[in-house]
Amino acid sequence: MMPAYRSRKVMGGMGAVAFAMHRASGVVIALYGITHVLVMSYALGGDVGFNRLMETFQQPWVLVLEMLLVAVVLFHMLNGVRILLFDIGVGVRHQKALFIGLMTVGAVVLVLTVLDTLPWLQGRELV
Amino acid sequence: MPESQFTLKVFRFDPDMDTTHRYDSFTVPLREGMTVLEALFYVLEEKDPSLAFRYACRGAVCGSCAMHINGSNRLACQTQIVNLKATEAQVSPLPYLPLIKDLVVEMASFYQKMDEVQPYLITHKTPPEKEYLQSPRERKKLDSVTDCIWCAACYSACPVVWGDPEYLGPAALVKAHRFSVDSRDQGGMERLKATDSEEGLWRCHTVFNCVEVCPKEINQTEAIEGLRRRTLKRRLGWK
Ligand code: SF4
Ligand code: FES
Numbered sequence: 001m002m003p004a005y006r007s008r009k010v011m012g013g014m015g016a017v018a019f020a021m022h023r024a025s026g027v028v029i030a031l032y033g034i035t036h037v038l039v040m041s042y043a044l045g046g047d048v049g050f051n052r053l054m055e056t057f058q059q060p061w062v063l064v065l066e067m068l069l070v071a072v073v074l075f076h077m078l079n080g081v082r083i084l085l086f087d088i089g090v091g092v093r094h095q096k097a098l099f100i101g102l103m104t105v106g107a108v109v110l111v112l113t114v115l116d117t118l119p120w121l122q123g124r125e126l127v
Numbered sequence: 128m129p130e131s132q133f134t135l136k137v138f139r140f141d142p143d144m145d146t147t148h149r150y151d152s153f154t155v156p157l158r159e160g161m162t163v164l165e166a167l168f169y170v171l172e173e174k175d176p177s178l179a180f181r182y183a184c185r186g187a188v189c190g191s192c193a194m195h196i197n198g199s200n201r202l203a204c205q206t207q208i209v210n211l212k213a214t215e216a217q218v219s220p221l222p223y224l225p226l227i228k229d230l231v232v233e234m235a236s237f238y239q240k241m242d243e244v245q246p247y248l249i250t251h252k253t254p255p256e257k258e259y260l261q262s263p264r265e266r267k268k269l270d271s272v273t274d275c276i277w278c279a280a281c282y283s284a285c286p287v288v289w290g291d292p293e294y295l296g297p298a299a300l301v302k303a304h305r306f307s308v309d310s311r312d313q314g315g316m317e318r319l320k321a322t323d324s325e326e327g328l329w330r331c332h333t334v335f336n337c338v339e340v341c342p343k344e345i346n347q348t349e350a351i352e353g354l355r356r357r358t359l360k361r362r363l364g365w366k
């Protein structure tokens with residue numbers, strides 16, 4: 001095997017960043033999926049243990065993690081839409097604008113979600 | 128350093144003597160309109176005759192001089208030093224292609240993949256007496272994809288190629304697309320065999336690195352997506 005020069009400097013473009021983040025967010029979502037199933041399986045052992053477990057989750061740091069999860073899912077979903085659009089021949093020539101547009105939508109949804117969750121974070125019940 | 132000079136850092140590797148590569152720095156007097164290729168010639172003629180690099184046309188036509196210049200794959204003969212907007216030009220060989228010496232890489236795997244898609248007109252009927260006719264509208268379909276100069280800049284920039292040496296790569300898929308949309312071509316089925324496979328057009332992850340680096344401004348992703356749709360239609364029996 002002959003040696004080769006290895007450089008990943010070309011990975012700095014918007015398309016490449018979107019690709020790398022899509023992969024990373026996919027892994028996070030898969031890991032969350034497994035954790036979620038494991039946590040839910042507690043319910044099989046009866047409601048007492050399950051409810052206690054759910055109560056321990058009523059903490060600010062869990063909510064912060066949940067907001068991060070929302071961000072990751074939003075990214076993966078919206079970028080997924082972008083990739084599917086390419087497949088039907090839409091937006092390939094404008095992939096950067098499409099990315100910026102969809103990410104703006106994601107950011108707005110994320111902000112709205114966080115605002116909606118803030119009362120919990122501050123320890124108040126929602127009506 | 129006076130304004131009319133700049134530093135050229137050149138990747139050096141001689142498989143007969145070196146175990147690892149290094150960068151040699153040269154001070155090069157800057158001339159108006161000077162390209163990276165000219166700077167390499169300056170080094171070759173004035174400083175170090177052992178420097179190896181490829182070129183032929185010096186006019187962005189032959190595709191021999193693609194290299195990794197200041198973080199991107201470009202043609203040395205098409206890249207002016209002033210346009211790099213840096214005091215230093217760092218030149219390395221095309222990444223992920225086997226090294227032969229200094230800036231020269233082994234292109235065999237790239238050419239082999241280009242050949243796999245049969246990059247020429249395939250016809251089964253008896254050819255017309257004079258010439259194949261093509262309407263301006265039919266010709267227009269080829270406009271954006273005929274310019275490829277086989278430089279491998281896109282191939283070397285593709286992370287799928289890095290991870291999967293069997294993947295056909297953007298340039299070969301552009302070629303397949305270019306002939307499959309040509310009204311004179313009848314080689315659809317033959318070419319499909321090479322492209323409609325796991326190592327073919329389905330492997331593209333729309334990373335767009337190929338589009339970023341192509342010196343001929345070809346949109347490889349658009350070509351690959353077009354080929355995908357046409358392949359799908361054919362598989363479903365719509366065409
Ligand atoms: S498609 Fe562009 S980058 Fe790729 S080989 Fe052809 S000219 Fe070079
Ligand atoms: S020398 Fe021919 S493309 Fe640069």
